[in-house]
Amino acid sequence: MKPQHDQETNDCTQISAMLQRVGDKWTVLVIGALGMGPQRFSDLKRQIGGISQKMLTSTLRNLERDGFVHRTVTPTRPPRVDYSLSELGAELLVPVQGLGDWTLANMDRIEAARARFDGRDDQ
């Protein structure tokens, strides 16, 4: 009984929520790194480069919570923890990659628009 308009509005809210979810500073980089295969914590940290231990931990926790990443602990000394993309995480990579492809294909248009905007008025 709800009009079409409300449905669209609601959809946009869900889209917005997911974009904010994967649009934080490190999430996509971690997913991308894991897309190349399972990795240990310190491998991820080294490979991504620039991420702090705190942010890597928290990003991985959030990904694990949403079911995008599996965490496997091997209780040796010292302990070993492996992270891998879940089935759901691998599927998420598809539309994310779609947005990424679009970005790469259109970056020049965006940068042209920015140059036009920035250089158009006041001196």
Added chain:
Amino acid sequence: MKPQHDQETNDCTQISAMLQRVGDKWTVLVIGALGMGPQRFSDLKRQIGGISQKMLTSTLRNLERDGFVHRTVTPTRPPRVDYSLSELGAELLVPVQGLGDWTLANMDRIEAARARFDGRDDQ
């Protein structure tokens, strides 16, 4: 000459940058609203609901700067300003919608994972 690995890393950085660009609190909602047709400033504000004047202004400026949105001023009294999606903005909507569709289709799986994660240990 760069190995494949570097290329992938670089791509992920670009993807990450765009996700952060459109992953802020209001951008997608504004784009979504304009996807239903051109709108005046106050119509957008009313339709989106909950957005402050400051954030609507700044979100629209950023969208205009990137070439996603056109701004048309009619210098009457009081002034009238219309915003509309550009060609580039309409094209951006496609991969964004792709991610949105995936989200809607898999939200139950994500929520199930969250419930599992949140309720698994120390009550």
Added chain:
DNA sequence: CCGCATCCAACAGGATACTG
């Protein structure tokens, strides 16, 4: 009506030190 400037609370995220 549209937008800017200012102030301010909340949060994201980096650096560092410490635990098992």
Added chain:
DNA sequence: CAGTATCCTGTTGGATGCGG
């Protein structure tokens, strides 16, 4: 090695008031 805890900073974004 992997993770936690603490501190400290910059940024985000809301509220309010003024101006064309």
